[in-house]
Amino acid sequence: MNVHLLRSPELKIETYRNVLHLLQQFQGPMHFMACEEDFSEFNNEAEEITWLRKKDFETSTVMENESSKSSSTNYSLSLPKISFPYIERKKTWEQLFAECDNYRKSKALPDEDIVVLLTDIGNELNWFGGVAPSMKNYFIQTSNWEHFFGNSIDIRFPIAYEIIIWVMRYYMFPDREETLKGVHKKSIGCIMDFCKDKSQIILKMRTADVCESCMNKFIERDIPTLYSRQFFDILDGIRNSMTFRGRATLLQQPSRVEIRGHTKKIFFTDLGGLELALNPKEKAIYFLFLNFEEGIRISHLSDYRNDLEQLYRQFSNLSERELIDRAIDVLINPLENDINVVLSRINRKIKNAVGDSLYDFYCIRGERGEKKSIKLNRELIMYT
Known part of the structure; x- marks a missing residue:
């Protein structure tokens, strides 16, 4: 049927x-x-x-x-x-x-x-x-x-x-x-x-x-x-x-997260398999913070350029290296506000997806000038 x-x-x-x-x-x-x-x-x-x-x-x-x-x-x-x-x-x-x-x-x-x-x-x-x-x-x-x-x-x-x-x-x-x-x-x-x-x-x-x-x-x-x-x-x-x-x-109990395939689609296992839909730039930033559990200072983002470039290339449809480089340059430029705009979009999508009760586990947050990080216990993440 x-x-x-x-x-x-x-x-x-x-x-x-x-x-x-x-x-x-x-x-x-x-x-x-x-x-x-x-x-x-x-x-x-x-x-x-x-x-x-x-x-x-x-x-x-x-x-x-x-x-x-x-x-x-x-x-x-x-x-x-x-x-x-x-x-x-x-x-x-x-x-x-x-x-x-x-x-x-x-x-x-x-x-x-x-x-x-x-x-x-x-x-x-x-x-x-x-x-x-x-x-x-x-x-x-x-x-x-x-x-x-x-x-x-x-x-x-x-x-x-x-x-x-x-x-x-x-x-x-x-x-x-x-x-x-x-x-x-x-x-x-x-x-x-x-x-x-x-x-x-x-x-x-x-x-x-x-x-x-x-x-x-x-x-x-x-x-x-x-x-x-x-x-x-x-x-x-x-x-x-x-x-x-x-x-x-x-219970302060976050949902498990399943990350699927080469494009690393993100699903909340215990929330009926709800997908967190991020665009390539948002996904590259999110996985950068997932990979560095100790956190990253926004002012030091340029130190992670190679990691960002690899992630962005994996998720983006852009085939020309020059276009990817240009996007990364804007993202890590301290004179630009692009990274804050992207972080805001990511966190808004997370809140819309999981609600206020679970938001704190998955969002990227930290005090101004301090390291920003994702609170989620990485043992709750499964790659398939």
Whole structure:
């Protein structure tokens, strides 16, 4: 089964790649595929909705053929980033599924393949995600997660979580009508919780569980074991990564780091394999400080010119030695501010990736005029 993850133009490419990489770590019959980007076919038309109240923003609209009461229990522990009134762009479900169909046609995808649209744009029913009548097209809203989980959330986790549970519903139910009938109107911490009160998504994700009645669906539908195993591996992986990150501050426990291949891509092992994406210049500087654990004074950077040049040549696409030399000259020139700009960019990317709780372990820091270094214990770094 191929699951094509389609990126909407407004979704950051870094977020998209991190979600894709997270899901691709778990081996099994479900293959999560990157979609070739061609935004020319996307429909940019979207209405604006103004949310006057927080309560309305956090309420999913029930479909017309669904009549039931939802639990009013509020599990929200959020630190709202959104202030109200809040203006949000939204599309109809038909518009969102049309994007999936357009991609199917343009790439001549097999009928059995699944397409999941990842988009920051809201939808008419204010759901986290939805399924088309065909059960082959889906959308996942990728924005506003900080509102429910607080600013420290790694948004890869709720996005990946929504993707996998919607895909598994394809196997659990014969059609969309049965899928919508099968949801739990009262949240119990199961993947099939409806979450009319959207703040209940916190309970749902923290348990990442499947209740007994839903587990029976796996048996009744005779879902192949390999699919079920991959599904639970992904759920457990997401939950464990979220738990690790949440406890990092208390336990003062940094994630292990895996450095892969000749280009030395950097991944945080215990954070769901999150990649730290650095450009060649940033990577050359970062590895220079990794290699010299005792630290380096910025005023002495010229003493490390040969090391920098070797690293930069390894990571850069620049083939001419003169261009590399010129870039290194600017970097180590005490009259230039280039090194401080690069250090600032590196540290900002680290903070965005691992959050405040783990930032101190990986950043390059030191008092002005003193040696700057990376605190991380090098025994936590593995080269593959």
